[in-house]
Amino acid sequence: MIGAIWEGGSKVFPLLALLLLPVSVGAEALTATREDGTEIARFDIPEGKGWCVLWNHSVQGFTVSDCYENQAGRMVLVRSHLPDFAAGLDHIPGRGRQVTDGQGGYFILDIDEPVPGNAYILRPGAGPVNHRLQVGDRVVSLSAVAPRERVRIALERTESQ
Template sequence: MAGGGLLALLFLPSAGLGAVLTATLPDGREIAHLSVPEGSGWCVLWRHSVKGFEVKDCYENRAGHMVLVRSHQPDFAAGLGHWIGRGRQVSDGAGGYWIEDIDEPVPGDAYVLRPGTMAVNHRLKAASGEVSLSALATHARVTIALEPAPPSSPETTDD
Protein backbone atom coordinates (compact mmCIF):
# COMPACT_ATOMS: atom_id res chain seq x y z
CA MET A 1 0.00 0.00 0.00
CA ALA A 2 1.23 3.45 -0.83
CA GLY A 3 1.06 6.55 1.29
CA GLY A 4 -1.20 6.47 4.34
CA GLY A 5 -3.11 3.34 3.28
CA LEU A 6 -1.55 1.11 5.91
CA LEU A 7 -2.04 3.73 8.60
CA ALA A 8 -5.69 4.12 7.57
CA LEU A 9 -6.22 0.38 7.98
CA LEU A 10 -5.07 0.62 11.60
CA PHE A 11 -7.95 2.95 12.37
CA LEU A 12 -10.76 1.11 10.60
CA PRO A 13 -13.43 -0.12 13.00
CA SER A 14 -13.03 -3.81 13.77
CA ALA A 15 -16.12 -5.94 13.43
CA GLY A 16 -16.73 -8.32 16.28
CA LEU A 17 -14.67 -6.58 18.96
CA GLY A 18 -17.42 -7.80 21.23
CA ALA A 19 -17.07 -7.83 24.95
CA VAL A 20 -15.16 -9.36 27.82
CA LEU A 21 -16.46 -11.45 30.65
CA THR A 22 -14.74 -10.45 33.86
CA ALA A 23 -14.74 -11.77 37.40
CA THR A 24 -13.71 -9.16 39.94
CA LEU A 25 -13.17 -9.15 43.69
CA PRO A 26 -14.54 -6.32 45.90
CA ASP A 27 -11.08 -4.71 46.04
CA GLY A 28 -11.18 -4.34 42.23
CA ARG A 29 -8.75 -7.16 41.49
CA GLU A 30 -9.75 -8.94 38.28
CA ILE A 31 -9.39 -12.74 38.55
CA ALA A 32 -10.85 -13.68 35.16
CA HIS A 33 -10.95 -11.96 31.77
CA LEU A 34 -12.44 -13.92 28.84
CA SER A 35 -13.17 -12.62 25.36
CA VAL A 36 -16.84 -13.06 24.42
CA PRO A 37 -17.67 -11.69 20.94
CA GLU A 38 -21.23 -10.65 20.21
CA GLY A 39 -23.42 -13.71 19.57
CA SER A 40 -21.10 -16.09 21.39
CA GLY A 41 -21.67 -17.61 24.77
CA TRP A 42 -20.13 -18.93 27.95
CA CYS A 43 -21.21 -21.12 30.84
CA VAL A 44 -20.84 -21.09 34.58
CA LEU A 45 -20.05 -24.71 35.49
CA TRP A 46 -20.23 -26.21 38.95
CA ARG A 47 -20.61 -29.54 40.68
CA HIS A 48 -23.76 -30.10 42.70
CA SER A 49 -22.78 -30.08 46.38
CA VAL A 50 -24.78 -33.23 47.22
CA LYS A 51 -24.87 -35.30 44.01
CA GLY A 52 -21.49 -34.20 42.59
CA PHE A 53 -22.59 -33.96 38.95
CA GLU A 54 -21.83 -30.95 36.76
CA VAL A 55 -24.48 -28.26 36.26
CA LYS A 56 -24.18 -25.66 33.48
CA ASP A 57 -25.80 -22.23 33.37
CA CYS A 58 -25.15 -20.82 29.91
CA TYR A 59 -25.24 -17.21 28.80
CA GLU A 60 -24.86 -15.29 25.55
CA ASN A 61 -23.56 -11.88 24.56
CA ARG A 62 -26.57 -10.36 22.80
CA ALA A 63 -25.74 -6.90 21.50
CA GLY A 64 -23.42 -6.35 24.45
CA HIS A 65 -25.87 -7.62 27.07
CA MET A 66 -25.66 -10.70 29.29
CA VAL A 67 -28.58 -13.06 28.68
CA LEU A 68 -29.18 -16.40 30.42
CA VAL A 69 -30.18 -18.72 27.57
CA ARG A 70 -30.09 -22.32 28.87
CA SER A 71 -29.21 -24.58 31.77
CA HIS A 72 -28.16 -28.24 31.90
CA GLN A 73 -29.17 -30.25 34.94
CA PRO A 74 -28.36 -33.97 35.01
CA ASP A 75 -30.92 -34.73 37.73
CA PHE A 76 -33.76 -33.23 39.78
CA ALA A 77 -31.51 -32.88 42.83
CA ALA A 78 -31.94 -30.37 45.65
CA GLY A 79 -32.07 -26.78 44.45
CA LEU A 80 -32.51 -27.71 40.79
CA GLY A 81 -35.53 -27.91 38.55
CA HIS A 82 -37.56 -26.24 35.86
CA TRP A 83 -40.03 -23.47 36.65
CA ILE A 84 -43.15 -23.43 34.49
CA GLY A 85 -43.07 -20.36 32.26
CA ARG A 86 -39.28 -19.98 32.39
CA GLY A 87 -37.93 -21.70 29.29
CA ARG A 88 -38.83 -25.22 28.24
CA GLN A 89 -37.51 -28.48 29.59
CA VAL A 90 -36.13 -31.06 27.14
CA SER A 91 -34.41 -34.38 27.75
CA ASP A 92 -30.65 -34.52 27.33
CA GLY A 93 -30.97 -38.20 26.31
CA ALA A 94 -28.91 -39.34 29.30
CA GLY A 95 -31.39 -39.06 32.16
CA GLY A 96 -30.97 -35.33 32.71
CA TYR A 97 -32.45 -32.32 31.00
CA TRP A 98 -31.78 -28.96 29.42
CA ILE A 99 -33.89 -25.93 30.16
CA GLU A 100 -33.84 -24.17 26.78
CA ASP A 101 -35.07 -20.75 25.66
CA ILE A 102 -34.79 -19.10 29.07
CA ASP A 103 -33.78 -15.84 27.34
CA GLU A 104 -33.56 -13.88 30.58
CA PRO A 105 -31.53 -10.65 30.51
CA VAL A 106 -29.28 -10.21 33.56
CA PRO A 107 -29.97 -6.80 35.16
CA GLY A 108 -26.97 -4.52 34.76
CA ASP A 109 -25.14 -7.26 32.80
CA ALA A 110 -23.56 -8.45 36.07
CA TYR A 111 -24.24 -10.50 39.17
CA VAL A 112 -22.48 -11.63 42.34
CA LEU A 113 -21.43 -15.22 42.97
CA ARG A 114 -19.71 -16.69 46.01
CA PRO A 115 -17.69 -19.60 44.57
CA GLY A 116 -17.76 -22.79 46.58
CA THR A 117 -14.80 -24.96 47.51
CA MET A 118 -12.94 -27.04 44.95
CA ALA A 119 -15.44 -29.84 45.64
CA VAL A 120 -18.01 -27.60 43.89
CA ASN A 121 -15.46 -25.88 41.59
CA HIS A 122 -17.36 -22.92 40.12
CA ARG A 123 -15.82 -22.18 36.72
CA LEU A 124 -16.30 -19.78 33.82
CA LYS A 125 -15.92 -21.45 30.44
CA ALA A 126 -15.94 -19.71 27.05
CA ALA A 127 -14.34 -20.49 23.71
CA SER A 128 -11.48 -18.20 24.80
CA GLY A 129 -10.68 -20.21 27.94
CA GLU A 130 -11.73 -21.61 31.30
CA VAL A 131 -11.09 -20.18 34.77
CA SER A 132 -11.78 -21.83 38.13
CA LEU A 133 -13.27 -19.17 40.40
CA SER A 134 -13.16 -21.65 43.28
CA ALA A 135 -9.39 -22.03 42.89
CA LEU A 136 -8.93 -18.25 42.99
CA ALA A 137 -11.61 -16.98 45.37
CA THR A 138 -13.38 -19.62 47.47
CA HIS A 139 -16.31 -18.03 49.37
CA ALA A 140 -15.31 -14.52 48.23
CA ARG A 141 -17.80 -12.07 46.77
CA VAL A 142 -17.06 -12.21 43.02
CA THR A 143 -18.80 -9.94 40.51
CA ILE A 144 -19.23 -11.58 37.12
CA ALA A 145 -19.82 -8.93 34.44
CA LEU A 146 -20.06 -8.58 30.68
CA GLU A 147 -18.26 -5.40 29.69
CA PRO A 148 -17.42 -3.74 26.37
CA ALA A 149 -14.04 -4.80 25.03
CA PRO A 150 -11.49 -2.02 25.33
CA PRO A 151 -10.79 -0.40 21.99
CA SER A 152 -7.60 -1.36 20.22
CA SER A 153 -5.27 1.52 19.64
CA PRO A 154 -1.85 1.80 18.08
CA GLU A 155 1.02 2.42 20.44
CA THR A 156 1.88 6.02 20.98
CA THR A 157 5.07 7.62 22.18
CA ASP A 158 5.63 10.78 24.13
CA ASP A 159 7.72 13.37 22.29
Protein backbone atom coordinates in the same frame (compact mmCIF):
# COMPACT_ATOMS: atom_id res chain seq x y z
CA MET B 1 -15.35 21.48 3.90
CA ILE B 2 -18.42 19.35 4.69
CA GLY B 3 -20.58 22.11 3.18
CA ALA B 4 -18.50 21.95 -0.01
CA ILE B 5 -19.03 18.19 -0.21
CA TRP B 6 -22.78 18.62 -0.10
CA GLU B 7 -22.98 21.78 -2.21
CA GLY B 8 -20.94 20.91 -5.25
CA GLY B 9 -20.18 17.24 -4.85
CA SER B 10 -16.69 17.93 -6.19
CA LYS B 11 -14.92 17.28 -2.91
CA VAL B 12 -15.97 13.67 -2.33
CA PHE B 13 -12.48 12.46 -1.48
CA PRO B 14 -12.27 14.40 1.83
CA LEU B 15 -15.54 12.74 2.86
CA LEU B 16 -14.13 9.30 2.05
CA ALA B 17 -11.04 10.14 4.06
CA LEU B 18 -13.24 11.00 7.04
CA LEU B 19 -15.02 7.67 6.73
CA LEU B 20 -11.72 5.77 6.71
CA LEU B 21 -10.28 7.39 9.84
CA PRO B 22 -9.73 4.93 12.71
CA VAL B 23 -12.57 5.07 15.17
CA SER B 24 -12.91 3.69 18.64
CA VAL B 25 -14.69 0.36 18.33
CA GLY B 26 -16.09 -1.36 21.38
CA ALA B 27 -16.08 -5.04 22.12
CA GLU B 28 -17.29 -7.02 25.09
CA ALA B 29 -15.27 -8.93 27.63
CA LEU B 30 -16.44 -11.33 30.31
CA THR B 31 -14.68 -10.53 33.57
CA ALA B 32 -14.57 -12.14 36.97
CA THR B 33 -13.44 -9.68 39.64
CA ARG B 34 -12.91 -9.91 43.39
CA GLU B 35 -14.57 -7.36 45.64
CA ASP B 36 -11.27 -5.43 45.92
CA GLY B 37 -11.16 -5.07 42.10
CA THR B 38 -8.60 -7.79 41.43
CA GLU B 39 -9.39 -9.41 38.10
CA ILE B 40 -9.50 -13.21 38.26
CA ALA B 41 -10.40 -13.90 34.64
CA ARG B 42 -11.03 -12.05 31.37
CA PHE B 43 -12.35 -13.48 28.13
CA ASP B 44 -13.18 -11.65 24.90
CA ILE B 45 -16.82 -12.47 24.06
CA PRO B 46 -17.81 -11.27 20.58
CA GLU B 47 -21.45 -10.61 19.70
CA GLY B 48 -23.35 -13.90 19.42
CA LYS B 49 -20.77 -15.94 21.34
CA GLY B 50 -21.28 -17.47 24.74
CA TRP B 51 -19.87 -18.96 27.93
CA CYS B 52 -21.00 -21.18 30.78
CA VAL B 53 -20.76 -21.10 34.54
CA LEU B 54 -20.21 -24.67 35.73
CA TRP B 55 -20.28 -26.16 39.20
CA ASN B 56 -20.57 -29.53 40.87
CA HIS B 57 -23.77 -30.21 42.79
CA SER B 58 -22.90 -30.18 46.49
CA VAL B 59 -24.81 -33.41 47.25
CA GLN B 60 -24.78 -35.45 44.04
CA GLY B 61 -21.44 -34.21 42.68
CA PHE B 62 -22.48 -33.97 38.99
CA THR B 63 -21.80 -30.88 36.88
CA VAL B 64 -24.55 -28.28 36.50
CA SER B 65 -24.24 -25.49 33.91
CA ASP B 66 -25.81 -22.12 33.20
CA CYS B 67 -24.93 -20.78 29.76
CA TYR B 68 -25.02 -17.19 28.59
CA GLU B 69 -24.58 -15.30 25.33
CA ASN B 70 -23.50 -11.83 24.35
CA GLN B 71 -26.64 -10.59 22.56
CA ALA B 72 -26.07 -7.06 21.27
CA GLY B 73 -23.84 -6.26 24.26
CA ARG B 74 -26.24 -7.76 26.79
CA MET B 75 -25.53 -10.73 29.07
CA VAL B 76 -28.40 -13.13 28.43
CA LEU B 77 -29.00 -16.47 30.17
CA VAL B 78 -29.95 -18.80 27.33
CA ARG B 79 -29.90 -22.34 28.72
CA SER B 80 -29.10 -24.60 31.66
CA HIS B 81 -28.18 -28.25 31.97
CA LEU B 82 -29.30 -30.12 35.07
CA PRO B 83 -28.29 -33.80 35.10
CA ASP B 84 -30.93 -34.67 37.72
CA PHE B 85 -33.82 -33.27 39.76
CA ALA B 86 -31.52 -33.18 42.79
CA ALA B 87 -31.88 -30.82 45.76
CA GLY B 88 -32.23 -27.22 44.61
CA LEU B 89 -32.54 -28.07 40.93
CA ASP B 90 -35.81 -27.69 39.12
CA HIS B 91 -37.44 -26.12 36.10
CA ILE B 92 -39.64 -23.11 36.74
CA PRO B 93 -42.65 -23.30 34.39
CA GLY B 94 -42.74 -20.33 32.03
CA ARG B 95 -38.97 -19.84 32.19
CA GLY B 96 -37.65 -21.60 29.11
CA ARG B 97 -38.63 -25.08 28.04
CA GLN B 98 -37.49 -28.32 29.56
CA VAL B 99 -36.24 -31.14 27.32
CA THR B 100 -34.51 -34.40 28.12
CA ASP B 101 -30.76 -34.70 27.75
CA GLY B 102 -31.20 -38.40 26.94
CA GLN B 103 -29.21 -39.45 30.00
CA GLY B 104 -31.67 -38.96 32.85
CA GLY B 105 -31.21 -35.22 33.13
CA TYR B 106 -32.60 -32.26 31.26
CA PHE B 107 -31.83 -29.02 29.51
CA ILE B 108 -33.79 -25.84 30.01
CA LEU B 109 -33.63 -24.13 26.62
CA ASP B 110 -34.82 -20.76 25.36
CA ILE B 111 -34.58 -19.08 28.75
CA ASP B 112 -33.53 -15.81 27.04
CA GLU B 113 -33.35 -13.87 30.30
CA PRO B 114 -31.22 -10.69 30.27
CA VAL B 115 -29.10 -10.24 33.38
CA PRO B 116 -29.85 -6.84 34.97
CA GLY B 117 -26.85 -4.54 34.64
CA ASN B 118 -24.92 -7.23 32.70
CA ALA B 119 -23.44 -8.47 35.97
CA TYR B 120 -24.11 -10.49 39.08
CA ILE B 121 -22.34 -11.56 42.25
CA LEU B 122 -21.35 -15.20 42.71
CA ARG B 123 -19.84 -16.64 45.86
CA PRO B 124 -17.84 -19.62 44.53
CA GLY B 125 -18.14 -22.77 46.57
CA ALA B 126 -15.01 -24.25 48.06
CA GLY B 127 -13.51 -27.65 47.34
CA PRO B 128 -15.49 -30.11 45.26
CA VAL B 129 -18.23 -27.59 44.30
CA ASN B 130 -15.63 -25.95 42.03
CA HIS B 131 -17.43 -23.02 40.37
CA ARG B 132 -15.75 -22.27 37.07
CA LEU B 133 -16.11 -20.20 33.92
CA GLN B 134 -15.87 -21.97 30.57
CA VAL B 135 -15.38 -20.15 27.27
CA GLY B 136 -14.76 -22.62 24.46
CA ASP B 137 -11.99 -24.93 25.63
CA ARG B 138 -10.71 -22.50 28.29
CA VAL B 139 -11.83 -23.09 31.87
CA VAL B 140 -10.98 -20.95 34.90
CA SER B 141 -11.80 -22.25 38.38
CA LEU B 142 -13.16 -19.41 40.48
CA SER B 143 -13.27 -21.72 43.51
CA ALA B 144 -9.52 -22.34 43.24
CA VAL B 145 -8.65 -18.64 43.53
CA ALA B 146 -11.59 -17.08 45.42
CA PRO B 147 -13.47 -19.70 47.47
CA ARG B 148 -16.40 -18.22 49.43
CA GLU B 149 -15.48 -14.68 48.27
CA ARG B 150 -17.80 -12.28 46.47
CA VAL B 151 -16.91 -12.43 42.77
CA ARG B 152 -18.53 -10.12 40.23
CA ILE B 153 -19.22 -11.81 36.88
CA ALA B 154 -19.78 -9.14 34.22
CA LEU B 155 -20.04 -8.59 30.50
CA GLU B 156 -18.33 -5.26 30.02
CA ARG B 157 -17.74 -3.02 27.05
CA THR B 158 -14.08 -2.41 26.28
CA GLU B 159 -12.76 0.25 23.95
CA SER B 160 -10.09 -0.36 21.34
CA GLN B 161 -8.68 1.52 18.36
